[in-house]
Amino acid sequence: MLTHAAPQLTPAQLIEAGRRAEAQGRPDMAVQFYRYLTDYFAEAVEAAEAHNALGRIGAAQALPLIARPRQVRTIAAAAPVARRRLTLRRDPYRTGRALTALLGAIGWLVTMAGTAAVPVFLLLRPAPADPLPVEVLPVAGGAAGGVILGCGVIVASHIARALFDQANAVHHLLALEQERRKAD
Numbered sequence: 001m002l003t004h005a006a007p008q009l010t011p012a013q014l015i016e017a018g019r020r021a022e023a024q025g026r027p028d029m030a031v032q033f034y035r036y037l038t039d040y041f042a043e044a045v046e047a048a049e050a051h052n053a054l055g056r057i058g059a060a061q062a063l064p065l066i067a068r069p070r071q072v073r074t075i076a077a078a079a080p081v082a083r084r085r086l087t088l089r090r091d092p093y094r095t096g097r098a099l100t101a102l103l104g105a106i107g108w109l110v111t112m113a114g115t116a117a118v119p120v121f122l123l124l125r126p127a128p129a130d131p132l133p134v135e136v137l138p139v140a141g142g143a144a145g146g147v148i149l150g151c152g153v154i155v156a157s158h159i160a161r162a163l164f165d166q167a168n169a170v171h172h173l174l175a176l177e178q179e180r181r182k183a184d
Helices: 011-023 027-040 045-057 094-124 136-183
Strands: none
Touching (some): 011 045, 094 136
């Protein structure tokens, strides 16, 4: 238990102790270090890493979302706490995600068509008199433009998907916060 020794430790020492405990295969002890760090040094830079480590270990599901100092000392004390299951609504950005998938598919088709344009042109033209005719230059320029356009559309679809994912995550966080406030 960290009640006596921890107040003398700095956030850097707590995060290091948690890492060592994790490396030694003692997740229960690591959780205590990380939890203490997030409870009492929430503003420290190391608290974000401790929070991520708690999620990685899986302790975040066993403990309240936001613990108040002196409310939760150890996992054993928090285990009996009954938590209500959060019911999330359906994804409000389902249509936007479907459109980004369609946009991405169109971008990939344009990119592949641009890539294949010059070889297809050279294969379909009549008997070659010159090894590289002048007619291939406009086709090559159009192909390069198609590849650039297709890559731009792909990037735009990924940006739009990230925006929808972020907005959906904010909705989930708000729902979690509302649940936490109702529980208090």
